C-alpha cells in the first residue's frame with residue numbers, strides 16, 4: 163500500500179507582521195519557515211505504518227513556493243520516501259479549494275490508497291483541508307483520528323468528536339486527518355537528515371502536474387481579502403501582589419466586569 | 423429563495439449555543455441579504471426540538487431526521503445541505519466552528535465550488551452580501567474578507583456573538599433526506615461520550631487553564647474545582663500536556679486550540695508567545711503566577727502575583743459561596 167501525506171511549509175506564526183497589507187497575502191520571504199507542526203504527526207503515522215509492514219511507500223505531496231522543499235525535507239528525514247511539490251506563480255493565493263484541487267490531482271496520479279493530513283496548519287488554522295480533499299477527490303474521509311489501524315481494505319480510527327471519541331471505519335481509498343494524540347513524532351536522526359537530500363524531490367509546475375490553472379490560485383479562489391488591520395496589542399492590566407486577599411481581588415474584578 | 427441559512431447543531435433536547443449565537447446575529451444581517459432567515463437542523467430524533475429556533479429569529483426551519491445524520495459524521499449532512507441549496511439557492515450558509523461544523527462546511531463548500539471564510543469572529547453587510555472578519559496569527563492581524571461568488575459559506579467562532587431570544591416562531595419544514603451511498607462509506611461502529619457535563623474548549627464561555635506551575639498531574643484538581651465553580655472548561659499549556667498531566671484536546675496555543683472565551687484564567691502559565699496566540703482574543707484574561715516577571719502579566723487584564731495553591735482554592739470557595 164502506498165500512503166501519501168499532505169504537508170505544508172508555514173511561517174513561524176509567533177513572529178510579528180505576517181500578512182502584506184497591500185496584497186492581503188502571507189508574506190513568504192521573511193523570518194523562519196518550517197514544516198507545519200501538525201503535519202509531523204501525519205508523517206510519523208505513515209512512517210510507522212511502513213515500518214510495521216502495513217505500507218510499502220510514503221510519499222509527500224505539497225503545494226507551495228519552490229523554496230518550501232527545504233522545510234519539507236524534514237519530513238523526508240523522518241522517513242518519508244519522496245516529495246512532489248507543486249509550485250507555480252499561478253498557484254499563489256490559492257484558497258482551501260484551489261489547494262484541495264491541486265493536491266487531489268497529484269493524489270490521483272500517485273496511486274496512493276491512504277492519504278494522511280495534519281489536523282490543521284499553524285498559519286491558517288482553518289482545519290478544513292481533509293474534508294475538502296475528501297470531497298474533491300471522491301474518497302471516503304474522516305477527520306481527527308486519535309489512532310489509526312489499517313486492515314484488509316479498510317481503515318479504523320478513533321475519532322475525536324465534539325462529544326467524545328467515536329470508532330469510525332471507512333474503506334480505502336481514504337483521506338484521514340490525525341490529531342496530536344496519535345503519536346509522538348520522532349526527531350530526524352543525523353542519518354535521516356543526510357539521506358533526505360538524496361531522496362526524490364520533484365518540483366512540478368501546474369502544467370507539469372496537469373492541474374487546471376483556472377481551479378487554483380487567485381483565479382480559483384472563492385474568497386477575497388478586502389483589508390488587513392493590525393489591532394492594537396493587548397495592554398497589561400492591573401497586577402497586584404497577593405497579600406492574602408488576591409482571590410477576593412480577582413472576584414471583585416470579575417464582579418466589576420459582570421462576569422460573575 | 424435567497425437569504426441566510428444557519429446550520430444549528432442539535433445537542434440533547436436543545437442546540438449547541440454557537441448555532442443560537444449565529445441566528446441571533448443573522449437577525450441583524452438578513453436585511454442586507456433579503457429572504458427569510460432559515461435554519462437547518464439535521465440529526466436523529468430531532469424533529470421536536472426544531473421549533474425552538476423560532477425564538478432566536480429563525481422564520482423557517484428545515485428539519486432532516488435520519489439515523490445517519492445523528493452519527494456525528496459530516497458527509498450525510500453535506501448531501502442534505504447540497505439538496506437544500508439546490509432547491510432554495512440561499513445567498514449565505516453559516517456554520518458554527520465545531521468539529522462537525524468545520525467538516526460539513528468544508529465538504530459542502532468544496533462540493534458547491536463555493537468560497538469559505540473559516541474562523542470568522544464577525545459578520546457584517548458588505549459588497550454583494552456579507553463580509554467576514556477573521557483573526558490571523560492568533561489575533562495579531564484582523565482580516566476583512568468577502569466572497570467572489572455565492573453561496574457565501576462561513577464558519578463562525580463560538581462566543582463571537584451573544585445568543586438572544588427575539589420571541590418569534592418558525593415554520594418547520596420536514597425535509598426527506600436523500601443520502602448517497604458515498605456519504606455512508608465512513609461508519610461509526612462505537613461511541614464513547616465524554617464525561618457528562620464536560621464543556622468543549624472552543625465553545626466554553628469561561629476557560630480555566632493550568633500550566634507547568636501546577637507541578638504534578640493530580641494538582642489539576644485545583645484548576646478543575648475552580649472550573650466547576652464557574653461552569654468553565656479546563657485548558658492546559660503545552661508544557662502540562664507534554665508532561666502527560668492533561669489530555670491533548672485541552673491544549674491551548676499555537677499547536678493546540680485557539681479560543682476566545684469571555685473569561686480566560688491562566689494558573690501557573692508563564693504566557694509564552696506560543697500560548698498567547700491561542701488565547702489572546704479572549705475578552706478578559708486573568709493570570710495567577712508567582713513570578714511577577716512572567717510575560718503573561720504583560721497582556722492579562724488582571725494579574726495576581728502569588729501562589730496558585732493558595733489563591734485558586736480560595737477563589738473557588740468565594741465563587742461557590744457567592745452562588746449560595
Ligand SMILES: Cc1cc2nc3c(=O)[nH]c(=O)nc-3n(C[C@H](O)[C@H](O)[C@H](O)COP(=O)(O)OP(=O)(O)OC[C@H]3O[C@@H](n4cnc5c(N)ncnc54)[C@H](O)[C@@H]3O)c2cc1C
Pocket residue numbers: 199632633634635636658659660661662673674675676677678679689690691692693694695696697700710711712713716728729730731
Ligand atoms: C513550535 C512550538 C509550538 C508550541 N505550541 C504551544 C502551544 O500550543 N501551547 C502552549 O501552551 N505552548 C506551546 N509551546 C511551548 C511554549 O513555548 C512554552 O514552553 C509553554 O507554553 C510553557 O508552558 P507553561 O507556561 O505551563 O510553563 P512555564 O513556562 O514553565 O511556566 C510555568 C509558570 O508557572 C509559574 N508557577 C510555578 N509554580 C507556581 C505556583 N505555585 N503558583 C503560581 N505560579 C507558579 C511560574 O512562575 C511560571 O511562570 C510551543 C513551543 C514551540 C517551540
